[in-house]
Amino acid sequence: MYVTTPEEMRKIDNRAIEEFGIPGTVLMENAAIRTVDVIQEQYPALIDGGKVIVLAGCGNNGGDGLAIARHLMLRGVKTQVFTFFAEDKFAGDAKLNLDIYKRLGGHIELVTCEEDIKKLEQGIWQANLVVDSIIGTGIARDIEGLIYKSVDMVNKSSTPVVAVDIPSGINGKDGKVMGIAIKSKHTVSFGYPKRGHILYPGREYTGRLHVVPISLPKDSAQAIGVKAFTLDDGELAQNLKERPRQGHKGTFGKVGVIAGSLGMAGAASLTSMAALRGGVGLVTLACPASLVSILQSKMTQVMCYPLQDKQQGYLTVDAIPALKDFLRDKDVLAIGPGLGSKCDALEIIRYIFREFDISIVMDADALNHISKDKKLLSSYRGSIVITPHPGEMARLTGKSIDEIVVSPIETAAAFAKEMGVIVLLKGAASVVAHPEGSIYINFSGNAGMGTGGSGDVLTGLVAALIAQGYTPYEAAVYGCYIHGRAGDYARDKWGETGMVAGDILNELPLVFKDLFCLKE
Structure with a gap:
């Protein structure tokens, strides 16, 4: 609409x-x-x-x-x-x-x-x-x-x-x-x-x-020439891809996740599990080796790929040599949640941009680090979806948070055009901007989603949709709406005050189920 x-x-x-x-x-x-x-x-x-x-x-x-x-x-x-x-x-x-x-x-x-x-x-x-x-x-x-x-x-x-x-x-x-x-x-x-x-x-x-x-x-x-649009359940349902009956885990795509550090392993877990709940076939989390035992005990369905951290609990340039093997068979990469400020994320991103062209979903600390050299974004050969909140967008653009909150459409559209990336600017009414001018304004979601880890769930969900064959822009738009609907489902069950990100994650299958019922 x-x-x-x-x-x-x-x-x-x-x-x-x-x-x-x-x-x-x-x-x-x-x-x-x-x-x-x-x-x-x-x-x-x-x-x-x-x-x-x-x-x-x-x-x-x-x-x-x-x-x-x-x-x-x-x-x-x-x-x-x-x-x-x-x-x-x-x-x-x-x-x-x-x-x-x-x-x-x-x-x-x-x-x-x-x-x-x-x-x-x-x-x-x-x-x-x-x-x-x-x-x-x-x-x-x-x-x-x-x-x-x-x-x-x-x-x-x-x-x-x-x-x-x-x-x-x-x-x-x-x-x-x-x-x-x-x-x-x-x-x-x-x-x-x-x-x-x-x-x-x-x-x-x-x-x-x-x-x-x-x-x-x-x-x-x-x-x-109207550029902006929104969605409702019925419109989105008609655009969802049917899962073929003869499909297997390889059919539904492979997501790689680079996330987590000491004290923020939960972000890596939420992102990885959201990718699975988003329908992808296989998820592999590359994380600091010292966190693998914690994360594998928490997530039995996600494969973990240990990266060298010298027992420091965060990734350094020593992790780079292993990335070629880690990413060789992945359809999409989600990077950023919980990496931390000590991580050598900028050098890791530079390596990935130089050696690969897979679709990338960037969030959280990946955005904080790349804000030091944001022109990197426009140099990448593949597609990039960034999912900043207003604070991260402020670091990327040099604008104040207040300016971004007041003018989310203009901010997202200008940055998307300048850098050639898809911008999913999170907020009370999230906005997705395409470099060619199309603007999606999200109508789902509620105040209960203002809780730590909610954005990590969104990152994994968007990555999952790309891996299943949606274009990066479709994945950002649909993921934004579905994420909000999962938040609405969680609110209806728990109320806004006590909601946590895991509640949003757990409602994703029910949202997909109801949307596919509408499609029928």
Whole structure:
């Protein structure tokens, strides 16, 4: 499913109107009908004498709200519209819907002072639902004045809110709060989801997102060059590869893992086991020789390949001669988790880059070490997926963590293009960027996944998918989504507070099972 910016959505709407002759009034009418359908589905008791307050702006978002008020009224719902703009501020389709609503007996309340806000507050406390259509994706400046006070009052009330297209106050491009924003229970988005629905903090204000069709041409997003997309269970299920019945362990690929050091053997274990849980046929972990007995007792299904560490508990350049034999039959390499700061990882990476061209998934300490010579990334002949969190991305880019958290898409896309690598930038809404411009924004996962080792599980999972024949970009995208769904499964079982990375790991088979059931 494509994800648009406000500017892209304007182009899509204009194309429908200008090239295909679909009037804006038709798009607005379809949007209203679809929204009312969602409202009726979520709040069926409204039809039996319920009351709805509609907050309407004077632009197209307000026009949508007025059309929604009309359709609710025609279905027997008591409606009352409050607006912050005089009638002469309404124009075009918004003015048309204002006039129709009034002709049908609808009542408009104008909010111009504190007394009017008190009247609005009384109406909201008496209502069963609030429909927010004050400001849509075209918001250009912070909300202030009477609208600010009204939004604050709505948020403090217990009356649920359905937002029209996007909660008022949320920037549709980056999810930022423009002064203040409506906290909605549901948001009905027209045609496509917007980036502001998925990126934080906008995602917290969106509530449950409903994306509804409004008769836009099917090729709209492709035609205007939308680059961003997201996934759901159904879409991903259709893209999963069936496991052939005659397959064997060699059929499903071989993953090599270079990970672990004294005190961080768990990272190596989580990465290796995640590769197995991700469906790969064989996993071999190359780790400091002094840790092999610990790791083999912990993981009976993973083969261990001891690398020289001179009993220090971390890898040095002395491990390099053995890597040629270790990597000779591997389809993909996962490197980095738990290697530690003392490891000679940069020299190990230089050797691998010089001698091999297999796909590589790089995480954690591999990224911390290569940040000292990041141009190495662009020199590699094979494919690279990097999976940094904001701190690791800050070291790679020289940006602050705050800059990266605020602009994850721009940060990931720029680095992917510059270095020619696939960037899976982890966060509350993880982003996967391809060097050629495609952007995936992840919609799965939860706050319970903010726990040590969660990223190690992701690294192993992405490596497993590459080994099974998915392209590195597909593996990064699908792995990101599946990892988040496993986190959601773990949350549903244990709650967010006490979740650990092993819980996410253990849910991976169930996620795959359910996805393959959808495919059937």
